[in-house]
Amino acid sequence: MQRQIQVYNSLTRQKEVFTPLHEGFIGMYVCGPTVYSDVHLGNCRTFVSFDVIYRYLQFIGYKVRYVRNITDVGHLLDDGEDRMSKGAKQNNLEPMEVAQKYTVGFHDMMRIFNTLPPNIEPRATGHIIEQIEMVQAILNNGYAYIANGSVYFDTLKFAEKTGEYGRLSGRVIDELLAESRDNLKNQDEKRHPSDFAIWMKASEEHLMKWNSPWSVGFPGWHLECSAMSTKYLGEHFDIHGGGNDLKFPHHENEIAQNMGSCGCQPATYWLHTNMLLMNGKKMSKSDGNTISPVELFTGDSPHVTKGYSPMVVRFFFLQSHYRSTNDLTDEALQAAEKGFKRLMEAGKILTSTVIDTAGEGPLDKDILEAMEGAFADMDDDFNTPRALSRLFELVPIINSIKDQKISKDQISKTAWDTLQEKWFHLLFDVFGLMEDTASAANGPVDGLMQLIIELRQQARDNKDWPTSDKIRDTLQELEIVIKDGKEETSWTFK
RNA sequence: GGUCGGGUGGCCGAGCGGCUAGGCAGAGGUCUGCAAAACCUCGUACAGCGGUUCGAAUCCGCUCCCGACCUCCA
Numbered sequence: 001m002q003r004q005i006q007v008y009n010s011l012t013r014q015k016e017v018f019t020p021l022h023e024g025f026i027g028m029y030v031c032g033p034t035v036y037s038d039v040h041l042g043n044c045r046t047f048v049s050f051d052v053i054y055r056y057l058q059f060i061g062y063k064v065r066y067v068r069n070i071t072d073v074g075h076l077l078d079d080g081e082d083r084m085s086k087g088a089k090q091n092n093l094e095p096m097e098v099a100q101k102y103t104v105g106f107h108d109m110m111r112i113f114n115t116l117p118p119n120i121e122p123r124a125t126g127h128i129i130e131q132i133e134m135v136q137a138i139l140n141n142g143y144a145y146i147a148n149g150s151v152y153f154d155t156l157k158f159a160e161k162t163g164e165y166g167r168l169s170g171r172v173i174d175e176l177l178a179e180s181r182d183n184l185k186n187q188d189e190k191r192h193p194s195d196f197a198i199w200m201k202a203s204e205e206h207l208m209k210w211n212s213p214w215s216v217g218f219p220g221w222h223l224e225c226s227a228m229s230t231k232y233l234g235e236h237f238d239i240h241g242g243g244n245d246l247k248f249p250h251h252e253n254e255i256a257q258n259m260g261s262c263g264c265q266p267a268t269y270w271l272h273t274n275m276l277l278m279n280g281k282k283m284s285k286s287d288g289n290t291i292s293p294v295e296l297f298t299g300d301s302p303h304v305t306k307g308y309s310p311m312v313v314r315f316f317f318l319q320s321h322y323r324s325t326n327d328l329t330d331e332a333l334q335a336a337e338k339g340f341k342r343l344m345e346a347g348k349i350l351t352s353t354v355i356d357t358a359g360e361g362p363l364d365k366d367i368l369e370a371m372e373g374a375f376a377d378m379d380d381d382f383n384t385p386r387a388l389s390r391l392f393e394l395v396p397i398i399n400s401i402k403d404q405k406i407s408k409d410q411i412s413k414t415a416w417d418t419l420q421e422k423w424f425h426l427l428f429d430v431f432g433l434m435e436d437t438a439s440a441a442n443g444p445v446d447g448l449m450q451l452i453i454e455l456r457q458q459a460r461d462n463k464d465w466p467t468s469d470k471i472r473d474t475l476q477e478l479e480i481v482i483k484d485g486k487e488e489t490s491w492t493f494k
Numbered sequence: 495g496g497u498c499g500g501g502u503g504g505c506c507g508a509g510c511g512g513c514u515a516g517g518c519a520g521a522g523g524u525c526u527g528c529a530a531a532a533c534c535u536c537g538u539a540c541a542g543c544g545g546u547u548c549g550a551a552u553c554c555g556c557u558c559c560c561g562a563c564c565u566c567c568a
Contacts, residue, residue, distance in 0.1 A: 013498095031568075039568090046568035083566075169563075170497050221566085243568030248497085250567090274499085275562065282562065319517070320507060325500080325561070332506040335518030342517085345531090377508095385508050389516035399532055403525090406533095465527060472529080483531045490531090 003060045005379040007239075008323060010247065010270040011168055015381055020238050021268065026057055026064045027237030029229040029267065031246055032121070034071040035102035036083040039109050041293055041328075042276040042283045046243045048314055048432075049273045049322040051115035053241070053382055055430050067232045068118040069225060070106075072099035073125050073208050073218055088207055095208050099125075109293055112310045114432045120232050124224035128210045131219040131227045134261050135199050135212075143260035147189040149201035149215030155194040158256055165194075165256055168270060169248035196253055198223050222253040229266055230258065240267035244274050276317075277327040278303060291328075304330045308337060309436045315340040318384040318431055343391060343427070344435060345492065346398045350423055353401060355416040357409045363397060364415035370394050371422045378430065387426065394419070403486055453482070453489050 002024075006015045020026050030050045033043050047068075057064050073095075087098040110117070124131075135151050138144045143158050144151050159165035201215035202208075209216050219227075229237065235258070242251060251270065258266040275282045283290050291301045299307030308316075316336035320326040374390040377383040400406040427433050452471060459467040472482050479494040 033568075034566085041568095043568045049568090166497095171564080241568095244499090245563065245567055248563060249565090273568065275568080277561080280561080282567095284567075316506090323499095324507080327506070329506075331504095331518080335506060337518090339517045383508080385517095386515075389508070392516055396533070403532055405525095460527080463527070469528080476530090481530070484526070484529090485532080486525075492531095 002062075003375070003379050005060070006381055007269050007271060008381050009268075010272045011265075016269070018269065020062070021236065024061070024063060026062045026239065027233035028054065028057070028064055028066050028239040028241065029225070029233055029237065030066070030068045030118070030240075031225055031242035031250070032068040032070050033102075033106055034083060035099045035106060036087045037102060037285075038292060039102075039106045040283065040285060040290060041296065042243070044109065044113055044293055044313075045276040045317050045326060046273045047110060047115055048113055048317050049382075050241050050271075051113075051432055052318065052384060052430065053239075053271070053322075054116060054118075055432055056378055056382060059425065059430050065120070065233065066116075066118040067120045067122065067229065069228055070099070070103055070121055070123045071224060072096070072103070072123050073224075096125075099123075112293070113314055114311070114434055116432070122228045122232065124219070124228075125208070127224065127228050127231065128219065130231050131223045132199070132210075132212050134223060134227045134230070134257065135214075135219075137261035138198060138257060141260055141263075143256075144198060145191065146214055149217065150189060150197055151199035151214055151220075152190055152195045153198050153220075153253065153256060153260065154191065155196070155256065156192045158260055162259060164259055164265075166252065168255060169252045171248065171252070196220060196222065196249065198257065222250050223257060225250075226254050226257040226261070226266070229254075230262070235262045235266070236264050237267055239269045239271060241271040241273070244272045247272060271322075273322045274325045277325050279329060280327060283328070304333065308333050311433055311436045312337045312340050314431075315343075315433060318388060318433075321381075321383060321385055323381070339392070340433075342395060343388075344433075346395045347423065347427065349398050349402045350420050353398075353416075355401075355408050355411055355413050357412045357416075359412060361409065361411040361415060363406070363410045364412050367394060367397065367411065367415050367419050371419060371426075374426055375422070378426075384431065388431075391423065391426070394423075449480075449491050453491065456482075457489065 005018045007018050008015050028050075030047075032047075033039055050066075050068075054064060054066050087093075088095040091098065093101075107117075135144065138153065139146070139151065142154075144153050155165055165171070198220040199212060199214055199217055200220060201217040206218070209218050229240070240251070240254075255266060258264065277283060278289055278291065281289050291303050293310075293313075295301040296304065296313060297307050297310060299305070312333065313336075316328070316333055317326065319336060319339075370390045370393050374387040377386040377390065380386075397406060397411075401408065401411070452475070456468050456471040459465075459471070475482055475491070476494075481492050481494050483490050483492065
């Protein structure tokens with residue numbers, strides 16, 4: 001069921017028909033987290049976005065190799081200290097203990113958000129040799145120079161020779177050139193301010209360091225992704241993804257490194273997710289405008305009035321397009337929570353209702369068009385909010401079937417069965433949503449509830465309203481909602 | 495300052511030349527013992543000013559705001 005899809009390519013700044021390098025196969029690399037502290041929500045939104053992309057590509061029949069790295073070395077802070085080292089020193093730990101702790105935490109969170117694990121999750125520290133080899137290749141090609149044991153990428157030379165530097169992020173080479181005259185003098189080792197380290201000589205007290213032909217040191221900030229994507233996906237692969245904020249300098253430098261070593265553009269399509277905002281501003285740890293996933297789940301934060309379940313949050317992410325900013329507010333989350341519930345309730349009705357109408361029904365067309373439309377929306381650069389809106393359009397029909405406001409002969413068995421199948425494919429397999437908590441009750445709870453509902457019905461038949469209402473109110477306090485339908489009474493967790 | 499992306503009804507958020515987005519909230523109605531749920535109906539939104547066009551929220555120009563990146567960040 002291969003479908004033709006379109007993706008927005010950051011490199012060309014337009015939507016393009018997606019054509020994989022090898023028919024039927026896709027190589028996708030997504031920049032993963034730096035594991036020096038707990039994941040924050042913005043990371044989660046990005047990884048949920050790529051999770052949906054990964055799921056959809058698989059759903060439409062591609063065999064996808066999804067590589068997402070773990071960065072456990074190589075990110076310098078202002079003072080020149082490595083993030084991992086800093087975290088280690090603060091807590092008196094081995095750097096690898098820090099990495100391990102937060103890697104586990106990251107994985108837990110990804111599971112909570114119901115994201116599929118990538119096929120390969122390489123670590124930067126496990127690929128020092130590959131990185132050293134890449135530095136060597138770049139040196140051999142003349143796009144890097146050695147200074148005091150460190151190796152720098154020569155952006156000016158690269159820009160002059162290839163004209164590539166700055167293409168992704170829209171930076172202009174002329175500016176780089178003009179800039180150089182003023183800034184040249186204050187550069188110690190770098191020849192040009194835009195040059196960046198691909199190998200750094202380590203100081204004595206630096207914790208994470210390795211032998212190399214140039215010095216005992218560590219790889220540069222952007223090198224890992226170049227080396228690891230090449231190793232697992234080849235010199236040229238289909239999709240490279242990451243957060244918008246990585247475009248420059250990270251991705252720009254990644255491209256430079258790949259081209260500097262092998263001469264080819266690493267990925268055909270560059271996909272960037274936009275930022276998660278909170279109250280209109282980028283969510284960021286450094287300025288306090290942040291809420292951790294756990295705080296969001298528990299409601300333990302001044303930014304929310306209550307907790308929201310992971311699936312509600314996932315649904316909330318999906319309600320905006322991955323290339324748009326998404327503004328997280330308490331009000332928006334409440335709206336998402338209700339909407340998500342409505343969708344899930346409709347799903348339950350869909351599961352439990354059988355329609356046997358032979359031939360065609362007058363509503364078939366609407367139903368099939370909406371479902372087909374939802375997939376067409378996904379084909380168009382993974383437009384999840386639009387696809388979701390199609391599902392919502394079908395909710396009144398589904399609910400009306402249950403309430404018998406629409407009779408079953410209005411819909412054919414074929415259309416209904418198709419709806420069932422596609423609905424769940426989209427919601428569960430592609431969007432990666434699932435029932436929250438214990439709301440899908442089984443075991444004794446369901447039986448107990450049946451009994452209670454039956455007793456209440458007896459009271460109602462006897463017009464014993466006090467008893468009937470007491471049952472309802474008490475259940476309400478227990479977060480269980482009683483819904484009196486025309487034919488039967490159902491229940492759900494609040 | 496440079497680069498890029500935005501400003502859509504009370505809120506969130508799609509659409510990006512002609513056709514109802516959708517969710518939440520709100521109003522009215524149906525159903526109901528009451529309530530909830532559900533269903534039906536409704537608001538006539540596209541920052542401002544010009545321009546292009548038979549026709550613009552959608553294209554162009556200007557103005558005003560906002561955000562991101564340019565330093566580690568998904």
